[in-house]
Amino acid sequence: MSGPRDRLEDERRRTTARLATLRGDYRGFVDASRDTNADDEHDPEGATIAFEREQVAALVRQAEQHLTEVEAALTRLDAGTYGRCSRCGRPIPDERLEVRPTATTCVVCA
Numbered sequence: 825m826s827g828p829r830d831r832l833e834d835e836r837r838r839t840t841a842r843l844a845t846l847r848g849d850y851r852g853f854v855d856a857s858r859d860t861n862a863d864d865e866h867d868p869e870g871a872t873i874a875f876e877r878e879q880v881a882a883l884v885r886q887a888e889q890h891l892t893e894v895e896a897a898l899t900r901l902d903a904g905t906y907g908r909c910s911r912c913g914r915p916i917p918d919e920r921l922e923v924r925p926t927a928t929t930c931v932v933c934a
């Protein structure tokens with residue numbers, strides 16, 4: 825049985841690793857774009873690379889957003905406000921925090 829800090833630090837580790845991989849992929853696509861006319865929509869290969877690059881960029885943004893939420897949750901943990909609904913102030917059930925360690929509201933307020 826691991827506590828919320830273990831869960832959050834694990835989540836931060838995994839998200840940071842994922843972000844590093846995604847940023848590496850993104851750089852790969854940027855480099856590939858340079859070799860082809862990636863932004864030229866008449867170049868089929870370039871258009872594919874540009875599309876995939878955008879997909880990866882979206883994933884990078886998602887991972888960054890998630891990391892921000894995880895950091896915020898760790899800050900709340902330090903402040904002693906973690907696991908409390910930010911709207912009604914009631915405790916957020918453990919089952920919910922296990923599924924979503926970054927939750928800031930209880931199920932009722934979500």
Ligand SMILES: [Zn+2]
Nearest residue numbers: 909912930933
């Ligand atoms: Zn609530």
